[in-house]
Amino acid sequence: MEQNVITEVVNTIVAALQKPVEVISDMDDHDIKRVALPPGWILQERDDIKLKAIPQRKTGQVILNDAESFIDYINRHKLDNSTTLYCQTNYEKGDVNFIVVFNDHIGMATGQQWRDHLASFEPGKSIEWERWAKNDREVMTQREFALFIEDNLRDIATVEGMPTGQQLLEMALSFEANQDMRFKSAIRLQNGGVQMSFVQDDDSATLAKMQLFDKISIGIPVFWNGDAYRIDARLRYRARDSKLVFWYELIRPDKVIEDATKVLINTIKEKTEVFFYFGDPSL
Structure with a gap:
């Protein structure tokens, strides 16, 4: 009889030890539990919050x-x-x-x-801003510069003392017309512009003149779907083998973004x- 009692007690203890031990954390509604499972009795965390219809808070x-x-x-x-x-x-x-x-x-x-x-x-950034920023200080041939001005003519702002869009278009067309001519000289005018002279390679007596503006004013949005802002740019040129290359330099674009x-x-x-x-x- 005593042996049976001892055996029953031992079996009860063994069965108890094989069951997981559950430790409930001190949290509202006891949603997170920590459980130790045999045989290694490693403490594992069970998050029952995820089983709820809605979470406790927004994340x-x-x-x-x-x-x-x-x-x-x-x-x-x-x-x-x-x-x-x-x-x-x-x-x-x-x-x-x-x-x-x-x-x-x-x-x-x-x-x-x-x-x-x-x-x-x-x-x-707006498409217009990306386009002008991408080509800032990029050297272009006469034809490339003319095409760029034509493609973005709507971005030119009408500002007193600055060339209008129509004037820039005429300048761009003159660039295209004179791209096969040889650059001869440039004279700075009182209004700040530059008058350039070109001659035909095979006829030095033929002289063509056109005026280049040294500054332009652009009116474009900085951010997509945003308001337009004014930003000025310097026009630059350089003669290479009697041919001209052009570029522009945006003036303090960081202040416009600010x-x-x-x-x-x-x-x-x-x-x-x-x-x-x-x-x-x-x-």
Whole structure:
């Protein structure tokens, strides 16, 4: 009889040891459990939150493609005293990036948050800006320069003291007409322009003249679907083997990007009314 009792006790102990040991963490609703399983008795974590119909809180990261969508998304999910907008810029490189942290830390001793619900927005440059920036300081032949001016004539702004689009078109057409002629000389005029002389290679008595402007003014949007901004450019030329090459130099494009970015920042701040900082949230 005693042997049977001892055997039963031993079997009970062995059976108990073969069962998993469950440790419930100190969390709301006991959603996360830690379980030790034989034979190695390694502690494993079981997240039952994922089995719920909805998560306990919002998490994730969304990438928005335009300012309007970014603003609407912020207003849809923002939290009082918590949602924070950050902006990182490098105007010289043309980089602008926004990150909003919806559950950011609150400015109080017990205001810590998880900072894991995010949205980002990197304003894309307009096609016009990309085109003019790409060809900035790129040397072109007479024909290449003429075609570039013709293709982008609508970007030329009408500014007092600067050539109009029609004047630039006439200049471009003159370039095409004179591309097979030999460059002879250039005279700077009182209005800041340059008058160039060309001669036929086989007839030095034939002389053609045209005027080159030393500056132009461009009116183009910096960001896609944004407002247009004025940016001036210097026109440059150089004679190579009696042939001319041309290029233009955008004047301080970084300042134009900075102005456009400040307008965008003010628009986002006014329409969302969230905390704003220049910097990196360092998530």
